[in-house]
Amino acid sequence: MGPKERKERERKERQELILSAAAEIMKEEGIDNISVRKIASRIEYSPAIIYHYFKDKDEIISHLMKKGYQKILDGLSSALDPKDKPEEKLKKLTQRYIEVSLQMSDEYRTVQLNSSPEVIEHTASLFKGASVKKPALKVLAQCLRELYKDNDIDDSSIELTAQIIAASTFGLIIRLIMEKDLVTEEQKSNLIEHFIKVTVNGVVPGNL
Numbered sequence: 001m002g003p004k005e006r007k008e009r010e011r012k013e014r015q016e017l018i019l020s021a022a023a024e025i026m027k028e029e030g031i032d033n034i035s036v037r038k039i040a041s042r043i044e045y046s047p048a049i050i051y052h053y054f055k056d057k058d059e060i061i062s063h064l065m066k067k068g069y070q071k072i073l074d075g076l077s078s079a080l081d082p083k084d085k086p087e088e089k090l091k092k093l094t095q096r097y098i099e100v101s102l103q104m105s106d107e108y109r110t111v112q113l114n115s116s117p118e119v120i121e122h123t124a125s126l127f128k129g130a131s132v133k134k135p136a137l138k139v140l141a142q143c144l145r146e147l148y149k150d151n152d153i154d155d156s157s158i159e160l161t162a163q164i165i166a167a168s169t170f171g172l173i174i175r176l177i178m179e180k181d182l183v184t185e186e187q188k189s190n191l192i193e194h195f196i197k198v199t200v201n202g203v204v205p206g207n208l
Contacts, residue, residue, distance in 0.1 A: 015053050016044055019067070025105050031114050034061060058118050064103065065122035068107055068137070075100035076139055086147035087200055093143060094165070094196050097136070098173055105177045112170065125166050131159040137166055146203065156195050161203055 021042040026033050036057055039153045042171050054060050079096035080089065099110045112123055115168060125134055131141035141162040148158065183191070 011053070014049075015063075018050060018053060018060065019063055022064055023107070026064065026110055027093060028098075031061065031064075031110055031119060032116060036060075061118055064124070065111065065119065068104065068111060069122065071104060072097065072100050072138075076136060080139075086143060087204055088204070090140075090147065091196050091201050093140060094169060095192070098100045098167060098192055099196075101173045104174060105180070109174065109177050114176065126163050128159075131155075131162050137162055140165060144203065158163055165199060165203070169195075 018039055021039045022034050024042070027037055036047050036050045039045075039060070040050050054063070075096050076093055079092040081092070082091065111119060113125075114120075117126060125137050126128065131137045137159075141158050144158050144161055172191065176183060176191070
């Protein structure tokens with residue numbers, strides 16, 4: 001490994017260390033309490049070193065949001081099988097989204113329930129055109145297009161349907177996280193299974 005490659009590896013390692021510290025603070029204190037000073041103190045760096053790798057706190061938060069979102073996208077990709085019928089794809093996408101979100105429950109709750117402009121920029125999904133700009137919603141909308149390929153349904157309705165499915169799925173995930181000490185594993189599985197059944201049946205052509 002040459003000097004250039006070694007320097008680049010060290011740069012990435014330091015960036016990951018900074019992001020890991022920021023993620024720990026977010027989990028413990030909430031995303032609003034992330035600060036360059038706290039990150040620097042946690043990893044025994046000077047604030048100046050942090051600023052050498054990131055412009056400011058907002059850039060650090062932006063990187064955290066992108067990493068979290070990528071976990072969800074990777075989960076959705078693993079659920080896709082071109083051979084599946086659209087109904088089955090929709091079931092698998094919904095199931096996988098719920099599973100991945102619950103696996104990162106603390107991070108999911110902290111981020112999704114934050115209303116600061118910096119975070120909303122990454123988590124918003126109800127604005128017009130979201131199914132084009134938001135990759136996860138885009139995957140869901142494409143699945144719905146396959147489901148409705150023989151029906152006369154415009155893109156506007158497709159997007160609205162995708163947004164409603166996403167919003168209702170979010171509601172279930174948040175309640176499961178908030179009530180984790182009350183809901184047994186069996187009840188959780190029953191709720192998720194029934195939610196997926198009701199959701200898919202509700203959007204399949206002929207059931208509308």
